[in-house]
Amino acid sequence: MPTPSPATPENCTALLQALGAQIRSQRKALRLSATVTAEAAGVSRVTLHRIEKGEPSVTMGAWCNTLAALGMVLQAHGGSEVPLAGAAPDLTGWIPARVPLADYPQLRALAWQVHGTDTLTPAEALGIYERNARHLDMQAMPAHEQALLEALQLALSPNVATRATDAV
Known part of the structure; x- marks a missing residue:
């Protein structure tokens, strides 16, 4: 079993930037403005912008609220685990912003x-x-x-x- 690479600040920053880019892409795909998305997530428009840029200083709660508002799910996994490509999150009771x-x-x-x-x-x-x-x-x-x-x-x-x- 390969050993996972150690988490470094550079790795974490790159991962957050990639996640921020995915959040922005999802928002654009849903054709939602930053203002509407921020309101649905309960964060300010500036905080949403910081999330989309991948800034690590934004609270985890703000990240999770933004993901939920866009119908996305954050999943943690070990470095050696591969996320299931076809696994769909349980969206029971979930209502999209649009x-x-x-x-x-x-x-x-x-x-x-x-x-x-x-x-x-x-x-x-x-x-x-x-x-x-x-x-x-x-x-x-x-x-x-x-x-x-x-x-x-x-x-x-x-x-x-x-x-x-x-x-x-």
Whole structure:
């Protein structure tokens, strides 16, 4: 078994810079502004900028909040371990800062009247689901979309009795 290289300040800085670049790439891929992302993570825009640059002086909590706001997960592993490439994190109960229509086929079909954007706020997505509950096909809905709908209902719905999943 190969011995892992010792952690040096240079190695840690390089790792944080790489993680910061991944965070920035994810934010850009989700088409989120720095301000919106910072608000969702509960950090300032300046702190988000420092995270994206990979500055080691930012608290671990700020890093983790930013990762969570972007739907990312931080995993630690030993130097000799290789992270599982296909392993997906458990996103049960997770709500993204913006809901991409392309990832949720039934939401995309229900949001046919929405023009000029590829993403919705969680409140907008829940509103579309609730107004069009009669058109939902829960058997055909992918598991990840059902999980999103349930998370939105639990977090944002004022009246749990009118949940779309209960109507089916």
